Amino acid sequence: MAEPAAGEVLLRARGVARHFGGLAAVNDVSIECRMGEVQAVIGPNGAGKTTLINLLSGDLPLSSGRIELRGRDITGLASHQISRLGLGRSYQKTNVFLSLTAFENCRLAAQSRLASSMRFFRPALRYRAPAEAAERALAEVGLEARAGAPLAALSHGERRQVEIAMTLATDPKVLLLDEPLAGMGAEESARIVELLQKLVRDHAILLVEHDMDAVFTVANVLTVMVNGSVLESGPPKQIRASRAVQEAYLGTDDGGQG
Amino acid sequence: MSFETFLIQLLNGVQYGLLLFLVASGLTLVFGIMGVINLAHGSFYMIGAYLAWSLSERLGNLWAAIAVGVVLAVLLGMLLEWLLIKKLYARDHLYQVLLTYGLILVFEELRSVIWGDDVHGVQVPSMLAASIPLTETLSYPVVRLWISVVCLVLAVGMYLLIQRTRIGMMIRAGASNREMIQSLGINIQLLYRIVFALGIALAAFAGMISAPVSSVFPGMGNQVLIICFVVVVIGGIGSVKGAMVAAILIGLVDTFGKVLHVELGGVKLLPELAGMTVYLLMAVVLVWRPVGIFGRRL
Amino acid sequence: MGSRKLRIVVMLACLAALALLPFVAEKFYVQLFTKMLIMGIFAMSLDLLIGYAGLVSFGHAAYFGVAGYVLALISPQYAAASLWTTLPVAMGVSALLALVIGALVLRTSGIYFIMVTLAFSQMLFYLFHDTKIAGGTDGIYVYVRPAADILGWKPFDLENVAHLYLVVLALFAGVFVLLRTMLGSLFGRVIEGIRINEHRMRSLGYPTFRYKLACFVISGALAGLAGYLAAIQFGFVNPDMLGWHVSGLVMMMVILGGMGTLIGPAVGAMAMMLLELALQSLPEFGGVNFGKHWQLFMGSFIVLVALLLPYGLIGLLRARGQAGGGNGHG
Numbered sequence: 070m071a072e073p074a075a076g077e078v079l080l081r082a083r084g085v086a087r088h089f090g091g092l093a094a095v096n097d098v099s100i101e102c103r104m105g106e107v108q109a110v111i112g113p114n115g116a117g118k119t120t121l122i123n124l125l126s127g128d129l130p131l132s133s134g135r136i137e138l139r140g141r142d143i144t145g146l147a148s149h150q151i152s153r154l155g156l157g158r159s160y161q162k163t164n165v166f167l168s169l170t171a172f173e174n175c176r177l178a179a180q181s182r183l184a185s186s187m188r189f190f191r192p193a194l195r196y197r198a199p200a201e202a203a204e205r206a207l208a209e210v211g212l213e214a215r216a217g218a219p220l221a222a223l224s225h226g227e228r229r230q231v232e233i234a235m236t237l238a239t240d241p242k243v244l245l246l247d248e249p250l251a252g253m254g255a256e257e258s259a260r261i262v263e264l265l266q267k268l269v270r271d272h273a274i275l276l277v278e279h280d281m282d283a284v285f286t287v288a289n290v291l292t293v294m295v296n297g298s299v300l301e302s303g304p305p306k307q308i309r310a311s312r313a314v315q316e317a318y319l320g321t322d323d324g325g326q327g
Numbered sequence: 328m329s330f331e332t333f334l335i336q337l338l339n340g341v342q343y344g345l346l347l348f349l350v351a352s353g354l355t356l357v358f359g360i361m362g363v364i365n366l367a368h369g370s371f372y373m374i375g376a377y378l379a380w381s382l383s384e385r386l387g388n389l390w391a392a393i394a395v396g397v398v399l400a401v402l403l404g405m406l407l408e409w410l411l412i413k414k415l416y417a418r419d420h421l422y423q424v425l426l427t428y429g430l431i432l433v434f435e436e437l438r439s440v441i442w443g444d445d446v447h448g449v450q451v452p453s454m455l456a457a458s459i460p461l462t463e464t465l466s467y468p469v470v471r472l473w474i475s476v477v478c479l480v481l482a483v484g485m486y487l488l489i490q491r492t493r494i495g496m497m498i499r500a501g502a503s504n505r506e507m508i509q510s511l512g513i514n515i516q517l518l519y520r521i522v523f524a525l526g527i528a529l530a531a532f533a534g535m536i537s538a539p540v541s542s543v544f545p546g547m548g549n550q551v552l553i554i555c556f557v558v559v560v561i562g563g564i565g566s567v568k569g570a571m572v573a574a575i576l577i578g579l580v581d582t583f584g585k586v587l588h589v590e591l592g593g594v595k596l597l598p599e600l601a602g603m604t605v606y607l608l609m610a611v612v613l614v615w616r617p618v619g620i621f622g623r624r625l
Numbered sequence: 626m627g628s629r630k631l632r633i634v635v636m637l638a639c640l641a642a643l644a645l646l647p648f649v650a651e652k653f654y655v656q657l658f659t660k661m662l663i664m665g666i667f668a669m670s671l672d673l674l675i676g677y678a679g680l681v682s683f684g685h686a687a688y689f690g691v692a693g694y695v696l697a698l699i700s701p702q703y704a705a706a707s708l709w710t711t712l713p714v715a716m717g718v719s720a721l722l723a724l725v726i727g728a729l730v731l732r733t734s735g736i737y738f739i740m741v742t743l744a745f746s747q748m749l750f751y752l753f754h755d756t757k758i759a760g761g762t763d764g765i766y767v768y769v770r771p772a773a774d775i776l777g778w779k780p781f782d783l784e785n786v787a788h789l790y791l792v793v794l795a796l797f798a799g800v801f802v803l804l805r806t807m808l809g810s811l812f813g814r815v816i817e818g819i820r821i822n823e824h825r826m827r828s829l830g831y832p833t834f835r836y837k838l839a840c841f842v843i844s845g846a847l848a849g850l851a852g853y854l855a856a857i858q859f860g861f862v863n864p865d866m867l868g869w870h871v872s873g874l875v876m877m878m879v880i881l882g883g884m885g886t887l888i889g890p891a892v893g894a895m896a897m898m899l900l901e902l903a904l905q906s907l908p909e910f911g912g913v914n915f916g917k918h919w920q921l922f923m924g925s926f927i928v929l930v931a932l933l934l935p936y937g938l939i940g941l942l943r944a945r946g947q948a949g950g951g952n953g954h955g
Contacts, residue, residue, distance in 0.1 A: 429925065
């Protein structure tokens with residue numbers, strides 16, 4: 070597929086909703102992720118942010134609505150199919166392979182991009198492309214020194230870095246990051262923010278975050294969610310100035326770690 | 328098939344299904360609430376039947392045998408839970424399967440040592456020995472109706488226990504959230520012991536009341552266990568309602584499968600392949616709804 | 626790495642020692658070891674599922690028994706069938722069966738999976754037990770072992786105890802090398818990832834069902850190889866070959882040896898065979914024939930292993946050898 074132009078809509082969700090029994094966790098949400106843009110989804114706990122990401126990535130089925138990825142309708146597709154179409158997501162609750170090393174975690178992630186893994190004889194490490202992609206991804210998040218360490222031996226913040234590196238290793242065009250900075254120290258957070266600023270040039274990034282400093286540094290668009298619906302969406306200045314948003318969220322909560 | 332024959336098979340199917348329900352409900356409760364799969368569950372059905380036979384010979388009547396037998400089975404169940412089962416709560420299902428499989432072997436051999444390997448019958452108590460006439464030649468045994476009624480009474484009792492009592496509330500809460508009821512200060516250990524003993528008792532009791540109509544033989548426990556697995560898979564793990572629906576369904580399919588004559592393209596399907604009907608049913612359910620009719624994703 | 630080379634040297638030494646067995650030992654021991662190696666293949670095939678893919682199948686005997694029955698059914702009654710045609714057919718049938726059953730049972734997971742694999746193997750048991758397709762409870766005899774003739778040349782004679790042993794040993798070594806290679810390949814990494822965190826694998830773009838099914842089929846085919854060889858050695862097949870006691874026994878071998886190590890289950894198989902032999906020769910005591918009731922001890926042993934030895938014998942060895950204690954996956 071041709072490289073998208075800056076500002077082109079890569080991911081479009083229209084009227085998506087998810088009901089659990091009588092409760093609407095996400096209610097009629099429409100959202101667009103553009104190439105070259107970081108969109109941050111913010112809101113109080115329970116606003117439906119993670120559910121929204123789950124709907125976009127295919128981890129949860131939609132109750133209603135449609136989703137398009139680079140012009141292609143992906144509504145109802147399984148998460149593995151959506152991933153192969155160029156969408157990568159990272160998890161709020163670290164979702165890694167604990168008994169494997171950091172390198173192997175990323176290599177396994179990158180291996181998914183090979184045409185097929187139904188290969189039974191040649192040793193896995195002889196396939197250079199996934200190994201190189203893994204090394205690159207670990208370097209991007211700044212963890213190359215710890216590549217050989219099993220994840221069980223890494224700190225929580227380091228594991229979060231691997232979480233992101235794994236997503237990067239699959240080389241997606243659209244990145245859905247669920248609280249990437251959660252549990253990270255100041256230095257690690259700064260590195261990730263820098264990474265996001267670099268990545269955004271040729272990706273579309275959707276970010277759920279509670280760290281308001283990071284959000285205002287890196288986001289081009291802010292979308293505020295409350296009670297499963299989008300309250301307001303727009304450039305940071307507009308959101309900062311919006312009274313509705315202040316009442317609902319920003320004024321009371323000062324961006325504690327999620 | 329005449330109407331009377333159909334009625335007899337229908338009643339038989341329902342009776343078999345209700346017995347299966349008793350055994351399967353114990354299995355599904357233990358798994359749903361305690362998260363433990365107990366392969367030796369079927370062994371208690373066998374133990375119940377053998378107790379009914381040996382005790383009724385000794386005590387002279389079946390009623391006394393059942394009363395004593397249930398008490399013995401409950402005690403045995405609580406002992407087993409205290410000694411072994413409670414060590415399985417945190418373990419992977421694989422080890423639960425392996426350990427309880429070992430128990431099956433132990434129980435089978437103990438039964439062989441204590442009671443031998445012969446097949447036995449248990450005499451129908453005189454009170455139930457009558458038959459209800461349906462036609463000039465066909466009649467239906469009262470004892471079978473009695474079995475069905477007893478199972479139904481127990482089913483209603485279980486429903487009331489689970490839906491209307493405090494213990495039942497704890498059971499229901501425990502099924503959905505183990506950590507929560509622990510933090511509420513409820514004595515999980517005691518709850519589990521009671522649930523396990525209840526499950527065992529149901530299996531043993533089912534073995535005891537079925538003894539007058541089916542023979543008491545080695546391997547009867549394993550046979551009923553596998554069918555109970557099918558009941559639980561079709562009905563949904565942890566769902567007593569599902570166990571009831573699935574058990575009746577299986578009872579009917581199995582019973583009618585053994586008496587119907589079905590041929591397809593010259594190949595005799597029924598009753599030759601009657602033993603497979605239940606598994607084919609399970610295969611169909613798996614394709615349509617892998618968690619069972621009333622099951623939830625675990 | 627030094628320790629890896631050492632392990633390879635040790636294994637080759639063991640292989641060489643085993644190859645010498647027919648020249649130094651009595652017929653009884655050669656036959657015993659043949660049986661142990663066959664069960665070793667069976668156990669390794671299940672380890673692929675349980676130890677590496679994390680799929681606890683309690684119905685593995687189905688693929689073992691079916692292959693034995695295929696041999697019995699397609700062999701002429703009093704003449705030798707061809708090894709080169711019957712073996713692929715038998716393994717092929719086992720693989721096909723695993724494909725059909727796998728496509729159904731892999732729709733479930735966890736405890737459901739254990740129960741439905743058991744139920745399907747019981748279904749097959751009843752099929753052979755209750756019908757006359759294949760001799761019912763009487764079973765079928767394989768009077769003449771398959772011949773290995775290729776265009777008049779006879780490389781070995783399976784009727785010869787030593788030849789059969791060496792062929793089985795070669796197949797055992799071949800299966801081991803095959804599985805080791807597979808587990809180090811792209812496929813093997815995917816299977817490992819599925820065991821550790823299937824959800825994340827799907828999120829990363831892997832169609833996990835396909836890989837689990839492939840694993841299930843390969844495992845079934847290898848169980849079929851073991852079943853074929855067992856039918857040859859024993860000369861007889863009956864429904865018990867498909868029964869859950871066989872499924873339970875092979876599962877025990879995998880756990881006892883140490884799941885997820887390949888060599889562990891092979892060792893576990895040998896240990897279980899020896900244990901069974903020892904228990905069956907127990908004397909009578911206090912009026913109870915303990916030899917006849919050997920399953921009492923076997924059952925107790927199984928209970929103890931499940932309680933106390935989760936990582937099996939290999940796990941014990943590793944814990945002693947390494948300070949931190951390894952996990953089972955080498």
